[in-house]
Amino acid sequence: MGTLLVAAGGGGDAIAAAAMAGFAPDGAVGIATLAWDRLIIDPLPGPRGAADFTGLHRHTGWWQVMPGSRPIAPAGSTLPRLAAELPLPLILLDPYDGARGLRAQIISAAATLGAGHVRVIDVGGDLLGRPGDAGLRSPLADALTGSACVDLPGAAAWIAGPGVDGELSAALVLQRTGDATIRRLDPEAWKPILPILRWHPTEASALLASATLGLRGTVEIRDAGLPVHLDDTSPVVHEMSMHAVSGINPLLAALTDTASFTEAEQIAIQILGGTELDIERRKAARPRPRSQPSAAVFDELSMWEETARGRGVDYVTYRRLAEALGHLDLAEFRTRLVTQHPHQDTGLLWALAST
Known part of the structure; x- marks a missing residue:
């Protein structure tokens, strides 16, 4: 019996799951993920459910995302393209029936695909978050997915890249993983x-991949400009039982019997005081800024790099750089940047110009 890989937080974790497939007992048979993209992709806050797509393949008790699947406008989603490019079947996790619904979908998909094992993949370590943790910004997605897996026989979590998502510190994640089994990517x-x-x-999976490929140094990520230091502890995976994870993060036990997404969100707010949805709703309500003309953006690049070097930054994600310079078309921005300054492209990140 193979292993069903479950991405805790969405598409980025699904990509990392594919890189960890070689660790899977008896081989990986599929990747299950929420459709919860950033606002740059999906202008609607929160996750998308099966009703938000056309072209899904309906199995008994679960949905498979196909290359021809499409989100219903105005929603957006990276999942159809991931379905075309990932090497494993991509299962849509619909969270709108809460943890109970997610659990039923995971059990059904595992049965269809012949999976006797479940591994929950979390890049960064948010799954180990607790109330009051400084920096915890996206607790609900990981906890809701994790809560659906706690009572599955033999389910375990793979906590990869401690701290690379810029939320919990690497030191705190490593403290909480304790003597967990360690694998190096x-x-x-x-x-x-x-x-x-x-x-x-x-960004988190790009940093995890970069660290695995040998990159070391400080990377600035997200619109808030969060610094993440990549070192030899970054390209590792810590394996923990889901019961051990639940013993650390009280939100998992609190969400395990939820029957709707709204119920799960309300419980998370009661325990934590807020969730990532609060941030997304505030951002979505703001007027969308106009993208600056490309010439103006590149005129400001060297000045921005000089300031960033003063903060101790060595690298920056393309998303962070595009947002900092006011350029909304990330693909066009990255293409122009790499064309004009190819020596600063690591393939995944932008290396700041040396003085």
Whole structure:
């Protein structure tokens, strides 16, 4: 019986799951993920459910995302393209029936695909978050997905890249993983997946891949300009039982019997005081800024780099740089940047120009 890989937070974790497929007991048979993209892709806050797509393949008890699947406007989604490029079947996790619904979908998909094992993949370590943790910004997605897996026989979590998502610190994640089994990621496992990271907006998985390929230093990510330091502890995976994870993060136990997404969100707010949905709704309500003309953006690049070097930054994600310079078309921005300054492109990140 193979292993069903479950991405805790969405598409970025799904990409990382593909790189970890070689760790899967008896081989990986599929990747299950929420459709929860950033606002740069999907202007609607929160996750998308099965009703938000056309062209899904309906199995008994679960949905498979196909290359021809499409989100219903105005929603957006990276999942159809991931379905075309990932090497494993992509299962849509619809969270609108809460943890109970997610659990039923995972059990059904595992049965159809012949999976006797479940591994929950979390890049960064948010799954180990607790109330009051400084920096915890996206607790609901990971906890809701994780809560659906706690009571599945033999389910375990793979916590990859401690701190690379810019939320919990690497030191805190490593403290909470304790004596968990450690695996080191193989650079070869990333090579088939690198083309995906050149178009997908995930920052955490791009940093995890970069660290695995040998990059070290401080990377600035997200619109808030969060610093993440990549070192030898970054390209590792810590395996923990889901019961152990639930013992650390109280939100998992609190969400396990939820029957709707709204119920799960309300419980998370009661325990944590807020969720990532609060941030997304505020951002979505703001007027969308106009993209600056490309010439103006590139005129400001050297000045921005000089300021960033003063903050101790060595690298920056393309998304962070595009947002900092006011350029909304990430693909066009990246193409122009690499064309004009190819020596600063690591393939995944932008290396700041040396003085």
